[in-house]
Amino acid sequence: MTSIESIRRPAADRATRRARIAxxxxxxxxxxxxxxxxxxxxxxxxxxxxxxxGYGLAIAAFPAGAIAAGLFAAVLIRRFGSARIAVIGTIAxxxxxLAAALAPSGILFAVALLLGGAFDAITDVAQNAHGLxxxxxxxxxxxxxxxxxxxxxxxxxxxxxxxxxxxxLPLGVHLGISTAVFAAVAFTAFWFCLPGRDEEADAEATADxxxxxxxxxxxxxxxxxxxxxxxxxxxxxxxxxxxxxNSWATLYLSESLGAAAxxxxxxxxxxxxxxxxxxxxxxxxxxxxxxxxxxxxGGLIAAGGMTLALIFPSVPGTIAGFAAVGFGIATLIxxxxxxxxxxxxxxxxxxxxxxSWLLRLGFLLSPPFVGFIADTESLRAGLIVAPAAAVVAxxxxxxxxxxxxxx
Numbered sequence: 001m002t003s004i005e006s007i008r009r010p011a012a013d014r015a016t017r018r019a020r021i022a023x024x025x026x027x028x029x030x031x032x033x034x035x036x037x038x039x040x041x042x043x044x045x046x047x048x049x050x051x052x053x054g055y056g057l058a059i060a061a062f063p064a065g066a067i068a069a070g071l072f073a074a075v076l077i078r079r080f081g082s083a084r085i086a087v088i089g090t091i092a093x094x095x096x097x098l099a100a101a102l103a104p105s106g107i108l109f110a111v112a113l114l115l116g117g118a119f120d121a122i123t124d125v126a127q128n129a130h131g132l133x134x135x136x137x138x139x140x141x142x143x144x145x146x147x148x149x150x151x152x153x154x155x156x157x158x159x160x161x162x163x164x165x166x167x168x169l170p171l172g173v174h175l176g177i178s179t180a181v182f183a184a185v186a187f188t189a190f191w192f193c194l195p196g197r198d199e200e201a202d203a204e205a206t207a208d209x210x211x212x213x214x215x216x217x218x219x220x221x222x223x224x225x226x227x228x229x230x231x232x233x234x235x236x237x238x239x240x241x242x243x244x245x246n247s248w249a250t251l252y253l254s255e256s257l258g259a260a261a262x263x264x265x266x267x268x269x270x271x272x273x274x275x276x277x278x279x280x281x282x283x284x285x286x287x288x289x290x291x292x293x294x295x296x297x298g299g300l301i302a303a304g305g306m307t308l309a310l311i312f313p314s315v316p317g318t319i320a321g322f323a324a325v326g327f328g329i330a331t332l333i334x335x336x337x338x339x340x341x342x343x344x345x346x347x348x349x350x351x352x353x354x355x356s357w358l359l360r361l362g363f364l365l366s367p368p369f370v371g372f373i374a375d376t377e378s379l380r381a382g383l384i385v386a387p388a389a390a391v392v393a394x395x396x397x398x399x400x401x402x403x404x405x406x407x
Contacts, residue, residue: 035157056371065117089123151276239362278330302328
């Protein structure tokens with residue numbers, strides 16, 4: 001264990017600051033890789049001749065892969081270390097997305113997304129585990145700042161995709177460039193992460209399937225179970241609202257509202273850009289007002305903004321609506337993960353692992369549902385899932401932490 005005195009030494013402080021930058025770079029690459037393919041989904045949908053329902057099922061393969069692989073991240077992290085697994089997972093995720101862009105059929109497109117999603121889930125757990133190691137050395141909350149950097153990566157990736165569309169860059173060339181660039185960033189970041197495996201910290205940040213079974217067998221209080229369910233639903237609500245922009249914003253703006261090809265990605269970019277702002281403000285707002293108040297106000301902003309955009313459809317109004325969603329849900333997932341990690345009666349890492357794993361059900365269930373509604377009614381009707389999810393978060397926010405009294 002590192003002593004307090006050694007943590008205060010300038011060398012250790014520099015190492016911790018460098019590690020924070022390195023983890024930020026990993027979050028950036030994770031956001032940018034996926035964001036590079038999202039605005040090009042309409043192009044892939046058209047090339048593969050998929051209807052809305054088929055498209056929704058195909059893109060649901062990404063979270064399906066994440067759910068299948070997510071619980072095994074702890075085993076890999078404890079054996080090889082969170083930093084190493086985060087970097088390997090980043091490179092593998094990029095290759096999976098590149099394969100999806102080049103897929104000649106809907107089935108192979110879904111298979112590639114399945115593999116990409118599996119590696120993305122492992123990467124997500126690993127980079128969060130390493131981020132929590134860094135946060136522990138800082139002695140204060142910095143986790144929202146990492147998620148804010150993820151949003152910067154998403155804005156960067158969405159901007160790269162918009163530029164590629166405007167330049168008529170082929171999908172393979174575009175995704176090949178993004179994969180190579182961000183794999184290099186992740187590989188470089190590895191050398192500045194915290195050294196070693198720090199088995200105690202990684203064990204506290206994750207739980208493997210055997211440990212989760214032990215938690216279930218030994219019994220958990222009904223109150224803890226109910227709180228964990230509520231936290232999972234809050235995280236899922238954030239995921240569902242976010243997926244509305246990820247999977248459907250570009251398609252809705254281009255096909256339903258007639259936006260130009262270079263303008264249509266702005267819905268997604270607005271969502272992740274506003275999400276970045278919300279997450280940058282998130283730590284300060286949470287410290288001042290508490291997780292509960294921030295989640296409730298944010299949920300109301302998301303629900304109100306997107307509802308107005310759907311009632312009065314226009315290109316500028318819809319872009320603003322997606323921005324309201326991004327800002328409003330910015331802290332939901334980080335808050336739910338943080339609260340789950342501190343639940344009494346669960347071993348360290350168990351609550352975080354459960355919520356991180358199950359929240360992906362939101363990403364899994366939302367695309368097929370929206371696709372079905374889009375084919376039977378309209379895509380505009382299907383997008384009601386975004387404000388509905390935000391309302392769910394508002395109603396369940398009571399399980400989150402209130403403002404802590406200052407000592």
